[in-house]
Amino acid sequence: MKRKIYIIGSGFSALAASCYLAQKGHQVTVFEKNETIGGRARQLIKNNFTFDIGPTWYWMPDVFERFFEDFGKKPSDYYELIKLSPAYKVYFGVNSFVTIADNLPEIIATFETVEKGSGVVLEKFMAEAQSNYDIAIKDLVYRPGVSPLELITPETALKVGQFFSTISKEVRKRFTNDKLIQILEFPVLFLGAKPSDTPAFYSFMNFADFGMGTWHPKNGMYSVILAIENLARELGVTFKTNASVDKIIVENKKAIGISVNNKIDYCDLVLSGADYHHTETLLDPIDRAYSEKYWEKKTFAPSSLLFYVGFDKKVENVEHHTLFFDVSFKKHAEAIYDNPSWPEEPLFYASFPSKTDDSVAPEGCEAGIFLIPLAPGIEDTEELREKYFLKIMSRFEEITQQKIKNNIIFRQSFCVSDFIKDYNSYKGNAYGMANTLLQTAFLRPKLKSKKVGNLYFTGQLTVPGPGVPPSLISGKLVAALIEKNK
Known part of the structure; x- marks a missing residue:
């Protein structure tokens, strides 16, 4: 039976779901509250500079390939991918940095120069990480989180101990050098939790990093959004922007339509790719599956303070992706997860896409994106944004040994209140609910409403979790569930 399906939101998961559902012959319309599609992966164009507002890391290229393959396509049909070489640089202080190459043999050699004997150890660690990747990304994450039995396979039975240990413990068993430990713990930050709270099985993120490399889609991550939009339109999906959904209409315990502006x-089925908590506020309290108390108890991925900065000259001593781990990770993590507050001295990340891609900045100029991870729900004022911009700029200048403050043409910020305003994000979180042990797979909010028929969810607060590749997978999972339940 072909149905009229309305999708709320147009982020990666919603776009992916729209493609799969249209492929099955359903009449699909996507409603986006903002002027442009893309959800958190929108684009900012200003003074001939182009910035990705949201995700800037393109990892797990195989997931993107698998997505397009489902429609007889390839990523290269829509956008050009550039492998970053080096992948990124990590600063630990003035004249103290580690550069991560674009291939594992070189990374192993780099580790060996930092800590004697660590190269061999890393090789073994990466073999385990690849094994976990093959189990997780090629199989487990493509399961809908309906039953705990989904996690029980002959392969996972051999790795059960890794679900009860943590990334932090496993890395520290093998390595003693603080720099190497921080580099190995870094990838799981994409999962939204502290390494000490993330199951060791998630070392597959290290394989995504070292084993598969870091990529850049020409013209930025937004080119991937446009690619999926083009695919969706080819399949017959309709898009409506400036279309704010203010109510999900329920009759006889079934979703029968939405109120837009x-x-x-009216429609046959509603699928929300918007923030899960926000979507439930579009229902009467009696129809909500999760209470406010439920959401309060959950561990959310951080929010972020972001700056999009145009420089009138080239910035030196940095790579396309550059991490600044010159202050205490432990203290910053405590300010995010244990005692939500503005960190005294924040770690931060800087991206300079114009190092790779001439199209994103005028000639001789540099486009810079700076990100400070923050606790969701904390105070957000212009004064605090300014204070922290000056903090990281001073450290940036000192560490990279150059002056750039006076070369800023413009800057624009984005923080907690913007995540709430633009994306209805719960407490202004930047990328969903963290993947801790008790928030994995079947323990996450469900793809299908437990209270309302014909109401489904997709995205970073449901399965499989935070990040762009998991969002694409989430769209596939919910579309399959809708087909199964028709």
Whole structure:
């Protein structure tokens, strides 16, 4: 039976779901509250500079390939991929840095120069990480989180101990050098939790990093959004922007339509790719599956303070992706997860896409994106944004040994209140609910509403979790569940 399906939101998961559902012959319409599609992966264009507002890391290229392959396509049909070489640089202080190459043999050699004997250890660690990747990304994450039995396979039975240990413990068993430990713990930050709270099985993120490399889609991550939009339109999906959904219409315990800009529009099924908590506020309290107390108890991925900066000259001594781990990771993590507050001295990340891609900045100029991870729900003022911009700029200048403050043409910031305003994000979190042991697979909010028929969810607060590749997978999972339940 072909149905009229309305999708709320147009981020990666919603776009992916729209493609799969349209492929099955359903009449699909996507409603986006903002002027442009893309959800958190929108684009900022200003003074001839182009910035990705949200995700800037392109990891797990195989997941993107698998997505397009489902439609008889390839990523290269829509956008050009550039492998970053080196992948990124990590600063630990002035004249103290480690550069991560674009291939594992060189990374192993780098580790060996930092800590004697660590190269061999890394090789073994990466073999385990690849094994976990093969189990997780090629199999487990493509399961809908309906039952705990989904996690029980002959392969996972051999790795059960890794679900009860942590990344932090496993890395520290093998390595003693603080720099190497921080580099190995870094990838799991994409999962939204501290390494000390992330199951050791998630070392597959290290394989995504060292084993598969870091990529850049020409013209930025938004080119991937445009690619999936083009695919969706080819499949017959309709898009409506500036379309704010203010109510999900429920009758006899079934979703029968939505109110868009205060006008009711009827359909057969509603799928929300918007923030899960926000979507439930579009329902009457009796129809909500999860209470406020439920959400309060969950561990959310951090929010972020972001700056999009245009420089009138080239910035030196940095790579496309550059991490600044010159202050205490432990103290910053405590300010995010244990005692939500503004960190005294924040770690931060800087991206300079114009190092790779001439199209994103005028000639002789540099486009810079700076990100400070923050606790969701904390105070957000212009004064605090300014204070922290000056903090990281001073450290940036000192560590990279150059002056750049006076070369800023413009800057624009984005923080907790913007995540709430633009994306209805719970407490202004930047990328969903963290993947801790008790928030994995079947323990995450469900793809299908437990209270309302014909109401489904997709995205970073449901399965499989945070990040762009998991969001694409989430769209596939919910579309399959809808087909199964028709």
